[in-house]
Amino acid sequence: MINLRRFPILSLASTAASALLAASLAAGGAVAQTPARPAATPAPAGLSTGAAAEYRLGSGDAIRINVFQNPDMLLETRVSEAGTITFPLLGVVRIGGLSISDAEARIADGLKKGNFVKQPQVTILVLKVTGNQASVLGQVNQPGRYPLEVADTRLTDLLANARGVSPAGGDLLVLTGQRAGKPFRVEIDLPTLFGPNGREQDVVVLNGDVLWVDRFPMVYIYGEVQKPGQIRLERGMTLLQGLAAGGGLTLRGTDRGIRVHRKDASGKVQEIKPAMDEPLKDGDVVFVRESLF
Secondary structure (H helix, E strand, O other): OOOHHHOOHHHHHHHHHHHHHHHHHHHHOOOOOOOOOOOOOOOOOOOOOOOOOOOOOOOEEEEEEEEEEHHHHHHHEEEOOOEEEOOOOOOOEEEOOOOOOHHHHHHHHHHHHOOOOOOOEEEEEEEOOOOOOEEEEEOEEOOOOEEEEOOOEEEHHHHHOOOEEOOOOOEEEEEEEEEEEEEEEEEEHHHHHHHOOOOHHOEEOOOOEEEEEEEEOEEEEOOEOOOOOOEEEEOOEEEHHHHHHHOOOOOOEEEHHHEEEEEEEHHHHHHHOOOOOOEOOOOOOOOOOOOOO
């Protein structure tokens, strides 16, 4: 046992604190309360208001419903096209569009109000996601339809599911769908997803969205070059760089006779004589003439 006489300061402080607390309670003084937290900002439509957005059940989703200590109520089913399921004792229950926690609460509330279970504890496990899907088309390694297993699935997540952009893919991504019942379309430059503001460009993908990955831009070179044909147009590629990608000029070629055929805004092809440092454009056709001497 500790002898408090050896610690007179501690003993006096403890006695004083006890006396102060007793006086406060005797006077009916209330202990100061922590200020209430500000109300949470409402979540966007279609998302849960929790700390993290929850997945919302959709038509076709395969789920398993379990009621604690009631094995006879175990149910594996699919959400119908109308967003409903048929649950024992409750009949038809609409859970389509609800978060998993909200769907659990709805079933538990029905069991409690019907006096079927006094304190129901309901858990829902999503076995297979088919109700919320998005499509990936174009120049990706594995195009197809992919489930949106979480509510905040983003563009980069969808690209990862499609195994990324194929070697023939370009930098232009087009996402289409609906937002608030209105047509939605956004064009995204792929490199910006990994820049300083990449999170802003990495938009959230919703059910029914379609992602299109365009092919890479090309230019065509023929005439007196080492490797005539089509080449990939890299960002900012100049005429000189394009000729280098084509293997350079042959011994009979001349840079004085280079012509570029390019479509204007109306689609009409025009012949131009660009400088070597002029950038090429998608669809340009470069012709290298033969030297006369």
